[in-house]
Amino acid sequence: MFKTDKESLETLSFRFNKRDIANLKAILEHLKSDNLLTIPQNEVQRALDGLDAIGKLKLDGKVYAFHIEDDFAVERSGDGCGIELYLRQGDRLNEFYVFPSRDDVYPVCGAINFLKKRKILHVYTGQIQYNASFLGLHRECDEEDPVTRDILEDEEIEEFESNGIKVTVLDSLI
Numbered sequence: 790m791f792k793t794d795k796e797s798l799e800t801l802s803f804r805f806n807k808r809d810i811a812n813l814k815a816i817l818e819h820l821k822s823d824n825l826l827t828i829p830q831n832e833v834q835r836a837l838d839g840l841d842a843i844g845k846l847k848l849d850g851k852v853y854a855f856h857i858e859d860d861f862a863v864e865r866s867g868d869g870c871g872i873e874l875y876l877r878q879g880d881r882l883n884e885f886y887v888f889p890s891r892d893d894v895y896p897v898c899g900a901i902n903f904l905k906k907r908k909i910l911h912v913y914t915g916q917i918q919y920n921a922s923f924l925g926l927h928r929e930c931d932e933e934d935p936v937t938r939d940i941l942e943d944e945e946i947e948e949f950e951s952n953g954i955k956v957t958v959l960d961s962l963i
Contacts, residue, residue: 790832793839801839802846807913807957810847814840815961851877852885852904854912854949854956855926856941857894861934865892872900872945873938874912875926882924891936897945901952912949914941915959923962 791801805813814837820826821833853875863869871894874886886903888894895903904912917928917938929937941949946956 790828790836791839793835793842798839798842799846802843805843805847807844807847807959810840810844811915811959811961814844818961845879849877849879852909852912853877853882854900854914854941854945855917855938856945857936857938859891859894859934859936861891861931861936862888862894864934869894871895872897872941874900874903877924880924882926891934897948901949901954904954905952910953911955911957913957913959914946915962916940917962 791797817833817837817840821830821837826833855873855875857869857871857873859869859871861869862871871888872886873884873888873895875882876885877883886895886900904910915923917923917926919928921928926938928939929935940958941956946958949956
C-alpha cells in the first residue's frame, strides 16, 4: 500500500494533512471491518500502523478539546457539562485545562480565554469509541458517578470558531 519506514513516513507527514490521515484511516478501518479489501490483512494493518505513526509526527504538541458530562459535578455545582482540553505529547494526552476536582467543570468561555492567553488558535476534537480510550484518555470512567468525554457539540464548536479558534473535527482520532 505505502512504505512505512521512518524516512517514508516523515515524507508522507509533510504531504498528508491531519484530515487526510483521519479520513484514510477511517476508510481503511471500515473496509477492513466489512471484509471488503483485496489486499492481505497484515498489509492493511501495516498501513494503519503507518497512518498512526504519521499522525503522531503531525499532532505532537496539539490541543484536543472534548465535551464533558460529569454526574458528580452536577450534584456539587448544578452543572456538569463543560469542556476539557488535553495536550498531545507523544503517545499520551496530558491534562491541559481540566478542572482540578470533580466538583465542577470548565465552561466553553473559560476554555476559549485559556487558549487565547496562550495564543493557541486551533484545537482538534473527535469521538472516542465506546468502551475504549484514545492515547490513555478514556471515553467513560467511574461507574457510580459517570464522567463521559465526547466530541465537541455543534454549539461549542460555533462558540470556539466565533472567537477565532479553529476546530478540526476528526472522523477518526489520530
